[in-house]
Amino acid sequence: MTRSTAREAPELLAAVDLGSNSFHMVVARYTHGQLIVIDRLRESVRLGSGMDEEGRLDRDVAARAIACLERFGQRLREIHPDKVRVVGTNALRRAHRKQSFLEKARSALGFPIEIVSGMEEARLIYSGVSHTMPSGSGRRLVVDIGGGSTELIIGEDLTPLKLESTELGCVGLSERFFAGGKLSAKRFARARVAARSELEPIEEAYRKVGWVQAVGSSGSVKAIGDAIRELDPLAQAITPEGLEAVIEVILRADHVRDIPLAVLNDDRRQVFPGGLAILCEVFDVLDVKRMEVSDGAMRDGLLYDLVGRLTREDARERTVRAMQARYHVDPAQAERVERTALGFLAQVADTWQLDDPLAEQLLAWAARLHEIGLDVSHSRYHQHGAYLLENADMPGFPREEQRILARLVGGHRRKLSLEGFDQLLPSWDKRSIFLIVLLRIAVLLHRGRGRGPLPELTLMARGRTLEMRFPVRWLREHPLTVADLSQEIDLLRAADLRLRVYSSRGLPAV
Numbered sequence: 001m002t003r004s005t006a007r008e009a010p011e012l013l014a015a016v017d018l019g020s021n022s023f024h025m026v027v028a029r030y031t032h033g034q035l036i037v038i039d040r041l042r043e044s045v046r047l048g049s050g051m052d053e054e055g056r057l058d059r060d061v062a063a064r065a066i067a068c069l070e071r072f073g074q075r076l077r078e079i080h081p082d083k084v085r086v087v088g089t090n091a092l093r094r095a096h097r098k099q100s101f102l103e104k105a106r107s108a109l110g111f112p113i114e115i116v117s118g119m120e121e122a123r124l125i126y127s128g129v130s131h132t133m134p135s136g137s138g139r140r141l142v143v144d145i146g147g148g149s150t151e152l153i154i155g156e157d158l159t160p161l162k163l164e165s166t167e168l169g170c171v172g173l174s175e176r177f178f179a180g181g182k183l184s185a186k187r188f189a190r191a192r193v194a195a196r197s198e199l200e201p202i203e204e205a206y207r208k209v210g211w212v213q214a215v216g217s218s219g220s221v222k223a224i225g226d227a228i229r230e231l232d233p234l235a236q237a238i239t240p241e242g243l244e245a246v247i248e249v250i251l252r253a254d255h256v257r258d259i260p261l262a263v264l265n266d267d268r269r270q271v272f273p274g275g276l277a278i279l280c281e282v283f284d285v286l287d288v289k290r291m292e293v294s295d296g297a298m299r300d301g302l303l304y305d306l307v308g309r310l311t312r313e314d315a316r317e318r319t320v321r322a323m324q325a326r327y328h329v330d331p332a333q334a335e336r337v338e339r340t341a342l343g344f345l346a347q348v349a350d351t352w353q354l355d356d357p358l359a360e361q362l363l364a365w366a367a368r369l370h371e372i373g374l375d376v377s378h379s380r381y382h383q384h385g386a387y388l389l390e391n392a393d394m395p396g397f398p399r400e401e402q403r404i405l406a407r408l409v410g411g412h413r414r415k416l417s418l419e420g421f422d423q424l425l426p427s428w429d430k431r432s433i434f435l436i437v438l439l440r441i442a443v444l445l446h447r448g449r450g451r452g453p454l455p456e457l458t459l460m461a462r463g464r465t466l467e468m469r470f471p472v473r474w475l476r477e478h479p480l481t482v483a484d485l486s487q488e489i490d491l492l493r494a495a496d497l498r499l500r501v502y503s504s505r506g507l508p509a510v
Helices: 059-076 090-094 099-109 118-132 170-177 185-209 218-231 240-250 266-286 298-310 315-326 331-348 357-369 381-391 399-410 428-445 472-477 479-493
Strands: 012-018 022-031 034-044 084-088 139-145 150-156 159-166 213-217 458-462 465-470 498-503
Touching (some): 012 298, 090 118, 118 159, 118 213, 139 266, 240 266, 298 315, 331 357, 399 428, 428 465, 479 498
Parallel strands (some): 012 084, 139 213
Antiparallel strands (some): 012 022
8 A cells, every 4th residue: 555545535626727719717615425526617718629630739728727726726725735636638739849838827727737638538527427327227338528529428327348549529510610700501511421430330339238318518508508498498407409499599690799699609509500510410420319518527527537536436547457457467576676676766765856655656557557468478578568568548537647657667677768758747747756766776675476575675765866775684695686687777777767675784795
């Protein structure tokens, strides 16, 4: 078990969702096992529309986003950092050369930003919806139409069974087919064809799994539900008939500003046709007859995920256990390496600036998963493991944490290449290298996979140098380990890292 032991969830939690269309923040109080929302903020930033085809972010849009985050940051200032999660979705997934923007955004908000994969976004959406709706009998289809992507999830109770994230969002589709706000039946028909082409590949699989209840979440679906109720105050849900009524109304106008629906504000009008086209095709392709609208969304899922992280239900822990089982990891060996690596970390955490709960967690997870590549091939298994961690869908893990894990596992043996570390967010671009050193030595010392305990070892870090002291007798009894340490000194030196091994008498041992 790591030093971050289970504890009571804190009083205040906060989640920030940096969507492609809007930024959302929610602050909640956790009490008696329930989350009670005490504050919500939403601003239309249109991050997705401020990006060109090469993924470069427009300066004006970036400035608007930073200004929004400064306002959010003021509200979050009194909340402890480990009680806040900030997540970026499709627009930030697509953005290129985003390091500068992310650093400015972190400074404005006061908290680091996690960029999650589409599948992780889908998982969080389902969590938000399932936790905020009454338990149903049977499976539930959840549809979330965002600014840059649409997520579709089938689940039962609190467990997602099938997840999909499509490159289909209300911002992108509106800009593509309703440029300048222009409306026509022909434009709407073309938008629906484009939406159908993205949805048809999942049709068979989703119909095969099936569901008894369909639920929509987030802005586009809520806006469509509000529009249907404006036209028919007795409407209780979104239906094919209600969608047709809304289509008929919007196509009477030649421009989005002239849509005669009072429930639409100016920001929502710009992206409403795209969202409507997507939902219409979801209904047609999946033969949905009725869809309820949920107040829960990804930001609510973030809060419940945060509660889990701060108690004993961290989704990341479940994912690591599942990957260990899937790739037939030797649990005893993983536990030995983890225990040793964490013991090393405790000795050098202050000097190497690794006194961070996430540093401890990342090292522990890397130790548990460092041998997953053996299930592919023994040859270069550390590289196979890194590839799996870089590309797998790992529920609970933001992309940045996956990348760090991949670097740790990929660097735990043989030649240590520092290529790609500069792509990690500061300060992990430097700190992760020190975690790799600790993991490498822990793996080296347990090469024999023996059950016997290691001797008492003393570590001292200084800059890019690590000094280790071993009992003299133990070194004499383990000549293979001495040879391995000698080779490790050479391998680390090539990466501008220095390992020095001494006996307990203070004499060089290697």
